[in-house]
Amino acid sequence: MPVAVTLSTASVYPQGAADAFEMAARLGYDGVEVMVWTDPVSQDEDAIAELSDHFGVPVTSVHAPTLLLTQRVWGRDPWAKVERAARMAKGLGAGTVVVHPPFRWQKEYATGFEAGVRRIAQAEDVTLVVENMYPWRAGGREFAAYLPSWDPCDRDYDALLLDVSHAATAGTSCLEMAQRMGDRLRHLHLTDGNGSPKDEHLLPGEGSQPVAELLAHLAATGWQGDACVEVTTRTSRGPDERRAALASALAFARRHLEVPAPA
Numbered sequence: 001m002p003v004a005v006t007l008s009t010a011s012v013y014p015q016g017a018a019d020a021f022e023m024a025a026r027l028g029y030d031g032v033e034v035m036v037w038t039d040p041v042s043q044d045e046d047a048i049a050e051l052s053d054h055f056g057v058p059v060t061s062v063h064a065p066t067l068l069l070t071q072r073v074w075g076r077d078p079w080a081k082v083e084r085a086a087r088m089a090k091g092l093g094a095g096t097v098v099v100h101p102p103f104r105w106q107k108e109y110a111t112g113f114e115a116g117v118r119r120i121a122q123a124e125d126v127t128l129v130v131e132n133m134y135p136w137r138a139g140g141r142e143f144a145a146y147l148p149s150w151d152p153c154d155r156d157y158d159a160l161l162l163d164v165s166h167a168a169t170a171g172t173s174c175l176e177m178a179q180r181m182g183d184r185l186r187h188l189h190l191t192d193g194n195g196s197p198k199d200e201h202l203l204p205g206e207g208s209q210p211v212a213e214l215l216a217h218l219a220a221t222g223w224q225g226d227a228c229v230e231v232t233t234r235t236s237r238g239p240d241e242r243r244a245a246l247a248s249a250l251a252f253a254r255r256h257l258e259v260p261a262p263a
Contacts, residue, residue: 003223004030005253006060008189008230009042011246015239017041021051027247031060033098033228036085037070045088052092060226061096061187062089068103078102078109079116086124096187096226097121097128098161101146110147114156121158129161129187132177134170137197153180161187163230165201168193168209175210175217185223189230190215190253201232203245204252215256227253 007029009020016039024032034048041047043065052059064085065073074081082099089097099117102110121128133150136143144150150170152160160181166189167174178185192207193200204211215227229249236242 001224003218003257004060004226005190005250005257006031006033006226006228007246007250008033008035008063008228009039010035010037010063011229011231011233011249012242013037013232013234015242017048018051019239021055021057023243023246024057025055027243027250029057029229029250031058031226033061033063033226033230034059034088034092034094035063036065036073036088038073043073045091048088049092059089059092059094061094061098061228062086062092063098064100066100078106079120082117082128083120083124086120086126086128089126090124095127097126098131098187099128100131101133101148101150101152104145104147107147113148118158127159127186129159130155130157131161131163131189132166132170133163134166134199153177158184159186160184161189163189163191164204164209164211164214165189165191165193165199165207165230168195168207169197169199171195173210175214178214178217186225188218188225188227190227190249191229191231201230203231203249204229211252212256215253219257227257229253 007024009017012020062085064082086097117128130152136145164174192202192204194207233242233245
């Protein structure tokens with residue numbers, strides 16, 4: 001069974017969720033990951049269900065509003081956010097919920113985070129994947145911004161997400177991180193980066209990460225997760241240029257996920 005290539009609604013920013021579904025349908029993506037964001041449509045399960053039905057594109061994953069810029073979306077209680085995202089995913093028929101590790105200042109949330117993620121996953125019968133992040137750097141200094149760690153590989157999580165851009169920002173090879181994650185790797189944010197302290201989310205193949213090798217590795221090992229294109233297109237000069245960029249990302253993914261025929 002081929003790896004599904006899906007599109008994050010974040011990839012069409014500053015356009016909204018409705019535009020992401022339209023682009024996913026037009027370009028031939030296998031599904032959509034809904035980034036719950038300040039866009040009111042992204043927060044509305046009924047509106048998302050209508051878009052999915054209208055464009056014939058399934059919702060395959062939901063990204064909980066656990067980013068720095070979504071601290072006020074769905075209130076301030078982080079556990080309530082994760083629980084609501086899990087219920088939304090279940091209601092939409094999506095099997096995966098994306099969460100970030102707690103920020104360092106969320107000490108109460110960080111206490112028991114591993115057990116809490118497992119509890120919600122079991123209660124809602126969805127897979128909660130914990131995403132790799134990166135150290136924050138400024139003025140030549142490095143700051144530990146996440147608890148228990150930006151690197152989820154050594155923690156007791158059942159399922160993990162590999163974000164290629166975050167690996168680049170952390171100074172880590174995405175291929176090596178995938179190998180460290182092993183069977184717990186369930187979801188991929190397909191993007192790229194050059195190792196800048198700024199999280200770049202380049203189109204796959206435009207950075208220095210071994211993205212083609214990563215996809216070939218996943219295909220060869222029979223990986224069954226989703227490769228979700230999560231890139232920055234905010235500098236695109238209009239919808240046509242953005243659409244072309246996302247078509248290019250899809251073509252890259254399909255090309256490198258193809259399993260070679262036996263010799």
